[in-house]
Amino acid sequence: MEFQELLSEKIAELLHELSVLPFDNMHHEGALAGPAVLTNYTSWLIIAFVAVAVMFLVASNVAKKRLAATEASGNPSELAPAGRFMGMVEFGVEFIREMASDVIGEKDGPKYVPLLATMFFLILISNMFGLIPGGKSFAGSMGGTVALALITWIVFVVIGFKKNGFVGYFKSLIPSGVREMPLAGRLILGGFLFLLEFISTFLIRPLTLSVRLFANMYAGHIVLGIFSAFVMLFWPLVQPALQFSIGGVAVGAVSILFLVIMYAFELFVAFIQAYVFTILTAVYIQSSEHAGDH
Amino acid sequence: MEAGLIAIGKGIAYGFAAIGPGLGIGIIGGKAVEAMARQPEMAGRLQTTMFIAIAFTEALALLGFVLTFLMG
Numbered sequence: 001m002e003f004q005e006l007l008s009e010k011i012a013e014l015l016h017e018l019s020v021l022p023f024d025n026m027h028h029e030g031a032l033a034g035p036a037v038l039t040n041y042t043s044w045l046i047i048a049f050v051a052v053a054v055m056f057l058v059a060s061n062v063a064k065k066r067l068a069a070t071e072a073s074g075n076p077s078e079l080a081p082a083g084r085f086m087g088m089v090e091f092g093v094e095f096i097r098e099m100a101s102d103v104i105g106e107k108d109g110p111k112y113v114p115l116l117a118t119m120f121f122l123i124l125i126s127n128m129f130g131l132i133p134g135g136k137s138f139a140g141s142m143g144g145t146v147a148l149a150l151i152t153w154i155v156f157v158v159i160g161f162k163k164n165g166f167v168g169y170f171k172s173l174i175p176s177g178v179r180e181m182p183l184a185g186r187l188i189l190g191g192f193l194f195l196l197e198f199i200s201t202f203l204i205r206p207l208t209l210s211v212r213l214f215a216n217m218y219a220g221h222i223v224l225g226i227f228s229a230f231v232m233l234f235w236p237l238v239q240p241a242l243q244f245s246i247g248g249v250a251v252g253a254v255s256i257l258f259l260v261i262m263y264a265f266e267l268f269v270a271f272i273q274a275y276v277f278t279i280l281t282a283v284y285i286q287s288s289e290h291a292g293d294h
Numbered sequence: 295m296e297a298g299l300i301a302i303g304k305g306i307a308y309g310f311a312a313i314g315p316g317l318g319i320g321i322i323g324g325k326a327v328e329a330m331a332r333q334p335e336m337a338g339r340l341q342t343t344m345f346i347a348i349a350f351t352e353a354l355a356l357l358g359f360v361l362t363f364l365m366g
Contacts, residue, residue, distance in 0.1 A: 102342060207360070208353040215359050279342065280349055 003233060010229040018221060020141055045138035048126035055121065059089040096120055096278065103282040108289055112282065115155065119148065120278040123213070127270030130217060131224075131263065139273070140217040142210070149210035152281045157202070160288035172291035173197040209280060216273050220266045227262060230255035304362040311358020318351040 021040045063086075070079050096117045101109035123139060130137025138144035160169040171179070174190045174197070181189065231237075234252035236244055326344040330337045 099342070102339065204353065208349075208356050211356045211360055212349070212352060215356060276345055276349055279345055283346055 006233055007229060010233070011226065014222060014225040014229070018136075018140060018218065020143065041136065041138050041141045041144060044126070044129060044136045045144060048122055048129060048138060051125050051129075052118065052121050055089060055125075059086060059093075062086055092121065093117055099279060100282055103279065104286045104289065112285055116278050116282060119151075119281060120274050123148070123274035123277055124271060127217060127274060128267075130221060131266055131270065137217045137221070137270075139213045140221050142214050145210040145214040146206075148213070148277070149206040152209060152284060153202075153206040155281070156284040156288045159285060160291055163289055164291050169288075169291055170194075170198075173201065205284060209277065213273055213277055216269055220262075220269055223262055224259065224266060227255050227259040231259065300365055304365050307365065308355075308358050308362050311361070312355050315351050315353075315355040319348050322347050322351065 066079055070076060093113075097110065097113050100113050100116055103109070104112060126137045126139055129135045130140060139148075160172075163169075164172055174194050178186065178190050178193060231252050234248040234255060236248075322344060326340055329340050333340075
């Protein structure tokens with residue numbers, strides 16, 4: 001077989017694997033039967049959920065024991081993080097707590113730490129699963145990220161209506177300077193701004209939130225997959241029928257180098273995307289909390 | 295023929311959609327580094343603001359990305 005044919009076949013296989021498939025039949029073609037099929041992505045989502053739950057349970061258990069030991073002995077140094085795992089989890093939670101009080105405010109911030117920390121660790125751990133060969137991040141499917149973005153959307157819309165009232169929240173979409181203008185200006189400019197702000201707040205926010213995470217994880221997965229396919233085809237490991245050449249070995253070596261570099265970059269992206277999703281959730285919550293102020 | 299044209303259109307659409315946000319994110323990052331070098335004690339808050347600004351700028355490129363999916 002020709003090299004080009006094999007490469008396009010590998011890419012088609014990669015894209016097929018990234019589409020939503022039932023977990024017990026990865027070669028499924030066409031539409032899925034029935035709404036309640038356990039798909040490949042759903043099973044990776046469940047694995048990520050279980051990992052987050054186990055992490056929080058272990059961490060809170062250890063923390064409780066430490067607290068009890070401190071109260072019993074009266075020695076505050078017992079509260080120091082025990083071991084690498086606890087240190088890591090405490091660092092992560094501290095990071096989210098600082099971010100929440102930085103963005104949302106000292107008073108209201110701590111209320112949202114559980115939501116933000118769950119989102120952060122869920123996305124981070126799921127993205128890390130996506131980097132294990134054969135594993136997938138549920139954020140690599142549009143369905144998963146839309147569900148997460150909808151949670152954010154519901155939270156900030158409900159908070160906005162609760163804090164400002166039904167009319168007040170819609171009124172707060174128009175800047176206060178425009179609200180003090182004469183009637184004609186209020187109607188024309190205010191109406192136009194209301195339309196713009198309405199679209200950007202209620203439609204564009206959840207869209208970009210979900211597409212950003214999806215696009216980053218999907219593209220990262222494909223880039224890693226294509227470099228792996230290059231290595232496989234230039235160093236004929238799986239298809240021995242391909243010709244073996246010195247130039248091919250050199251290209252394969254460069255591909256494997258790039259694969260390692262991209263892997264490191266994807267680790268960075270996995271963290272950054274989880275951080276960006278969480279911080280934007282915090283910013284949207286903040287803008288609903290203080291919608292009336294400006 | 296038509297599939298090829300659609301593929302070319304997708305490439306052009308996303309390519310053009312990425313120009314503006316690319317420039318914008320470059321400017322944001324450069325200015326953030328400048329600000330952090332001037333006032334290292336503000337680095338934490340500057341970083342937060344930088345990520346928020348990047349997220350808003352990136353939205354335009356993402357709309358182009360969605361467009362490529364809509365061009366079926």
